[in-house]
Amino acid sequence: MSDQGNKRLLFITGMHRSNTSLVAKAFHQAGLFMGSNLLPASSANRDGYFEETSLIRFHDELLREEGYSFWNVTKPAKFLQEHSASRVTKAQQFIRQVLGDVEQGGFKDPRVSLFLPLWEKAVPAAKFVLIFRDPAKVAASIVKRGEFGKWRPLPLWQAYHALKIWSAYNSCLLQFAQKCPDRCILMHAPADLSSKRGMQIEQLITEGWQFDLPALSLQGAINPKLVRSYPTRPFQRLLSWLPHIDQEYEQLQAMSQKIYNQHEGA
Numbered sequence: 566m567s568d569q570g571n572k573r574l575l576f577i578t579g580m581h582r583s584n585t586s587l588v589a590k591a592f593h594q595a596g597l598f599m600g601s602n603l604l605p606a607s608s609a610n611r612d613g614y615f616e617e618t619s620l621i622r623f624h625d626e627l628l629r630e631e632g633y634s635f636w637n638v639t640k641p642a643k644f645l646q647e648h649s650a651s652r653v654t655k656a657q658q659f660i661r662q663v664l665g666d667v668e669q670g671g672f673k674d675p676r677v678s679l680f681l682p683l684w685e686k687a688v689p690a691a692k693f694v695l696i697f698r699d700p701a702k703v704a705a706s707i708v709k710r711g712e713f714g715k716w717r718p719l720p721l722w723q724a725y726h727a728l729k730i731w732s733a734y735n736s737c738l739l740q741f742a743q744k745c746p747d748r749c750i751l752m753h754a755p756a757d758l759s760s761k762r763g764m765q766i767e768q769l770i771t772e773g774w775q776f777d778l779p780a781l782s783l784q785g786a787i788n789p790k791l792v793r794s795y796p797t798r799p800f801q802r803l804l805s806w807l808p809h810i811d812q813e814y815e816q817l818q819a820m821s822q823k824i825y826n827q828h829e830g831a
Contacts, residue, residue, distance in 0.1 A: 572667070577592065587754070765825065
């Protein structure tokens with residue numbers, strides 16, 4: 566992307582219901598261009614999603630080509646890692662079309678998690694904010710919203726399916742973070758937003774990665790009225806049947822710390 570070489574581009578992503586909208590809100594409030602046609606707010610996300618609708622369509626089209634939707638990817642698939650030259654070119658054309666003359670921009674979509682290798686190739690200078698959250702809390706949030714209610718009526722089965730999707734998405738995050746630690750931040754939400762680490766993230770993005778966002782405040786994006794906590798005990802029990810998810814969660818936390826240490830020492 567030679568004609569995009571001077572642009573600064575940030576991807577914000579993570580499993581659905583992992584506070585990705587909250588993080589994206591902070592960047593949007595700080596003045597980062599995130600698209601011209603953002604998905605409108607809803608009762609499930611009253612502050613907004615901050616997702617460019619054409620990016621959602623772009624990812625959904627790629628998933629449909631492989632016979633998937635964003636809610637039925639329950640394990641890492643080969644097509645998520647290997648992308649043809651024509652697909653990379655298509656992704657580059659998308660960036661040019663949406664960004665235009667914008668010098669710095671960002672895109673937020675949980676589906677980016679599934680296509681990190683594609684965007685890595687398409688935009689070699691891009692940076693990535695990867696967000697993960699406690700799997701039991703993600704499952705509780707998804708069940709509370711009734712995402713799978715039409716075809717999985719039992720809450721336990723809904724939670725089981727949600728945890729399998731959590732594993733697929735977060736396996737993609739972990740694999741990318743291990744491969745490209747210098748190009749990403751692996752953020753543990755929501756804890757990292759309101760801690761010293763949140764300020765370190767802001768400094769890395771504005772000074773290290775040179776995004777012109779002097780008003781960036783991750784903590785300032787938190788709306789106490791919208792902070793929700795759902796009971797997680799039933800889902801914690803379910804995790805005992807899926808020990809690999811707890812292992813992945815621990816690996817994410819360890820890798821997150823490793824990347825922070827690496828950035829601090831740079």
